[in-house]
Amino acid sequence: MINDILSKYLNNEKSGKLINYSLGDITKLLSDLNNPHKNFKSLHIAGTNGKGSTAFMLSVILEKSGYKTGLYTSPHLVRINERIKINSHNINDALLYKYLTEIDCIISNDESISPTYFDILTAAAFSYFRDESVDIAIIETGLGGRLDSTNVIIPEISIITDISFDHIDILGNKIEDITKEKCGIIKPSIPVITSNTDPEIISIIEQYSAKNRSKLYSYNCDFFTQNIKRDNDHFMFDYSSDDAILPKISLSLFPQHQIKNSAVVITALNYLRVNGFQSISNDVIYKELEKIQVPGRFQLLYTNPVIIYDPAHNFDALNNLINGLEKFYSDKKKVFVLSMMKDKADTKTLDLLKKQDVVYFLLNDERAYIPDNDKFKLIISDENIVVDILQQTDDINGMIIFTGTFRIYNHAVNITNELQKRDLNIQEKK
Numbered sequence: 001m002i003n004d005i006l007s008k009y010l011n012n013e014k015s016g017k018l019i020n021y022s023l024g025d026i027t028k029l030l031s032d033l034n035n036p037h038k039n040f041k042s043l044h045i046a047g048t049n050g051k052g053s054t055a056f057m058l059s060v061i062l063e064k065s066g067y068k069t070g071l072y073t074s075p076h077l078v079r080i081n082e083r084i085k086i087n088s089h090n091i092n093d094a095l096l097y098k099y100l101t102e103i104d105c106i107i108s109n110d111e112s113i114s115p116t117y118f119d120i121l122t123a124a125a126f127s128y129f130r131d132e133s134v135d136i137a138i139i140e141t142g143l144g145g146r147l148d149s150t151n152v153i154i155p156e157i158s159i160i161t162d163i164s165f166d167h168i169d170i171l172g173n174k175i176e177d178i179t180k181e182k183c184g185i186i187k188p189s190i191p192v193i194t195s196n197t198d199p200e201i202i203s204i205i206e207q208y209s210a211k212n213r214s215k216l217y218s219y220n221c222d223f224f225t226q227n228i229k230r231d232n233d234h235f236m237f238d239y240s241s242d243d244a245i246l247p248k249i250s251l252s253l254f255p256q257h258q259i260k261n262s263a264v265v266i267t268a269l270n271y272l273r274v275n276g277f278q279s280i281s282n283d284v285i286y287k288e289l290e291k292i293q294v295p296g297r298f299q300l301l302y303t304n305p306v307i308i309y310d311p312a313h314n315f316d317a318l319n320n321l322i323n324g325l326e327k328f329y330s331d332k333k334k335v336f337v338l339s340m341m342k343d344k345a346d347t348k349t350l351d352l353l354k355k356q357d358v359v360y361f362l363l364n365d366e367r368a369y370i371p372d373n374d375k376f377k378l379i380i381s382d383e384n385i386v387v388d389i390l391q392q393t394d395d396i397n398g399m400i401i402f403t404g405t406f407r408i409y410n411h412a413v414n415i416t417n418e419l420q421k422r423d424l425n426i427q428e429k430k
Contacts (some may be wrong), residue, residue: 001094002080005100009117022081025115026149029123032106032113036123036130040070040208042137042153045269046145046182049317050124050195052160053253056192057141059203060147062136062272063087064288065280070121070129070137071303072150076407077296084125086132091124099124111377136277146184154277158185158214159267160194161261163201164316175200183208191215193267195260217241227260230328232305234290235259244270246282250290255324261291268307302417304423305390305398309412312403313340315349321403322356334400337361337386337415338376339408345369359389363407383411387418 010168030037043058045051052073059071069087076082081090103123107113115123124144129137139155149411163179170268179201186192186208192206197220209216217223223241230236231250237259239246244266251262266285273280293299301307308356312321336358340349353376360371362381371379380386402412 002087002097002100005097005104006117006120008104009115023149023152025113026119026362027117027152028113029103029115030126030152031101031104032110032184033123033127034422036126038138039130039155041098042139042155044139044150044155044185045159045161046141046148046154046185047159047195048164048178048182048231049320050161050257050312051140053157053258053294053297054159054261054264055138056297057262057289057292058268059138059283060088060292061265061269061288062277067135067200067277067278067279068133068214069133070125070132072125072129072137073140074118074121074142075406077406080121082295083121084128084130086134091128094130096124096161097400099402101125102127104170116149116211118147119149123182136272140184144181144184146181148185152183155189155190157271158187158190158192159187159268160196160205160265161264161404162195162257163198163314164314176204180208186212186214188212190396191271193264193271196201196219217267217271219260219263219355223263225263226391227261228256239263239266241267241270243332244282245272246285247284251293252290253294254328255320257320258297260313265289282358297404298398301402301422303413305400306312307402307412307416307419309402309409311342311406311409313405315346315352318349318403322352323403325399325401329399332417333357333397334399334401335390337357337390337400337402337412338404339363339367339411340404341365341367341407342369343367344405350375352423359386361386361404361408361411363411365407368407383418384414386411387422390419393424 045055055071055073059069062069071085074083081096102119107115112137139150139153141150145151162183163182171298183205190216192209196202202218206216225237225239228235228237235251237249239249251259269285296311299309301309310321311317336356337362340357358376360376360379362379402408
């Protein structure tokens with residue numbers, strides 16, 4: 001039933017083509033819903049890489065601090081319900097269907113509204129958060145910032161994670177243009193926190209912050225991480241700013257750029273703590289960062305051999321992943337099972353991947369990149385054949401990494417489950 005409603009509005013979510021990219025329809029739709037977004041506090045996150053992990057960390061720590069916390073992210077790994085959460089619980093089918101039905105009815109009776117798939121889900125999330133009286137909601141942009149459906153909120157803080165080339169057909173083919181689109185979430189007098197360090201990107205963020213009279217907190221300028229080391233599958237580091245010093249933080253996430261993301265999280269939490277959210281404690285920050293696991297981010301699927309899923313899907317993300325693996329897992333023989341979308345398969349990224357041992361998995365998806373036969377050693381569309389190949393990976397020194405897109409996740413799980421079944425059968429026969 002849920003899919004029946006959502007299927008009416010499929011557009012750029014599946015095809016990658018842009019339709020009705022403006023705030024007009026979401027603004028009108030939310031008005032018809034009595035503006036639910038004006039009834040809860042929020043944090044707003046834009047960026048190319050890291051925004052999902054940052055959103056998840058913030059939501060967990062705020063929840064564990066005693067606050068009823070909403071979380072709106074995209075895309076989902078398995079079920080659409082994953083995109084809308086309160087206190088780490090997905091919205092249930094009955095409630096999601098209720099909100100979607102209400103929204104669909106409004107649209108059916110108002111020909112002036114032509115919302116996108118993302119508009120519909122955004123409106124449902126905002127309605128849910130209002131009706132459940134959340135203390136705060138963490139809202140991740142879907143695409144860009146300036147004209148993103150979520151950019152109707154007035155948050156407590158605007159957060160801009162690392163910016164790189166992505167969606168260039170929509171946001172522009174210059175880093176300057178992409179940055180300006182992300183900076184569209186900056187609101188007058190609302191503080192801004194960023195993990196970016198590139199001088200060109202920072203210069204633009206500074207301009208937009210100054211124009212809006214918004215206090216800017218920048219990584220390696222206003223808050224810092226030092227003494228970074230890797231110890232027992234955790235990163236250890238010290239955090240410092242003018243307002244706080246947190247030594248010897250243990251972070252369970254990987255690769256190393258997650259340290260920057262967690263520093264952004266700590267900076268945001270410190271700001272919230274002195275602006276109405278006094279229950280946030282350093283003890284909770286330490287405890288949750290040490291054990292936190294973000295679904296679908298460097299997720300361990302199997303241990304023997306080690307099988308990892310990570311959604312790195314552009315040059316910077318893949319480069320960070322590969323460099324991290326080479327530095328901290330140098331003893332492992334790595335095989336990448338890769339799928340990509342057409343708009344991510346640029347020459348620079350493909351050249352990076354050519355240096356790795358890659359099995360390219362062809363997705364049955366209209367957005368999927370289909371490589372020429374000479375681009376990768378193996379190009380396969382059958383899960384069972386991938387299982388046959390991966391079975392040959394040495395159990396002790398082998399490491400398999402599924403990556404390139406969120407859309408390979410289900411295949412990664414299926415292939416891992418089949419490998420596990422075959423492994424159990426072999427052990428039983430012994």
